[in-house]
Amino acid sequence: MELASLTQENLGKSVSITLRPEQEAFVAPVMQSIAEAYVNPTAWPRLVVDGDDVLAFIMGNFDPDHEIEAFRAGIWRLNVAASAQGRGVGRFAVGGLEEEARDRGVKRISVLWERGEHSPEGFYLKLGFVPTGKELFGETVAFKDLGPRGKMAP
Numbered sequence: 001m002e003l004a005s006l007t008q009e010n011l012g013k014s015v016s017i018t019l020r021p022e023q024e025a026f027v028a029p030v031m032q033s034i035a036e037a038y039v040n041p042t043a044w045p046r047l048v049v050d051g052d053d054v055l056a057f058i059m060g061n062f063d064p065d066h067e068i069e070a071f072r073a074g075i076w077r078l079n080v081a082a083s084a085q086g087r088g089v090g091r092f093a094v095g096g097l098e099e100e101a102r103d104r105g106v107k108r109i110s111v112l113w114e115r116g117e118h119s120p121e122g123f124y125l126k127l128g129f130v131p132t133g134k135e136l137f138g139e140t141v142a143f144k145d146l147g148p149r150g151k152m153a154p
């Protein structure tokens, strides 16, 4: 697996990433995220690829001067193809975003999620995100402190 930028060649497979139907309420379609990335200079969209296969889409946001801390550095979107779930692809994508954050001198990253059945909550808790107890737009706000490079546990 590796992290890759969007290209003319992989765009078609990227917008075809499909979740399980019951997960669709928890994240925007990749097509919408790519459109948002086009007009948001702070967006950082990437793919997880394995050869020619596109396994996942992740979009970070790095906007260090944003007035709301949760929007200064973090995960904006994450879509792992249903066929690729459950084998570490999501963890790999978040690890890649953490590396990018470290390169930018970021010490902690955020993520927002909706609670409920089929929510990604358990995934983010497992990866070390800690909820603040506050909500933004009805979503749980959580942060993860980034340790030094090479210490990507858990």
Ligand SMILES: CC(C)(COP(=O)(O)OP(=O)(O)OC[C@H]1O[C@@H](n2cnc3c(N)ncnc32)[C@H](O)[C@@H]1OP(=O)(O)O)[C@@H](O)C(=O)NCCC(=O)NCCS
Residues within 6 Å of the ligand: 019, 023, 026, 027, 076, 077, 078, 079, 080, 081, 084, 085, 086, 087, 088, 089, 090, 091, 092, 111, 112, 113, 118, 119, 120, 121, 122, 123, 126
């Ligand atoms: C949530 C999501 C990103 C997880 O991706 P994934 O590739 O299946 O996750 P991984 O295989 O990397 O899982 C890492 C760990 O989290 C656990 N995990 C994954 N999804 C989980 C969930 N929904 N609840 C609890 N634990 C979960 C895995 O069991 C694994 O634990 P392990 O290391 O002990 O085996 C994926 O299911 C997805 O795209 N969901 C739909 C969209 C979504 O909700 N995106 C997030 C928007 S904020």
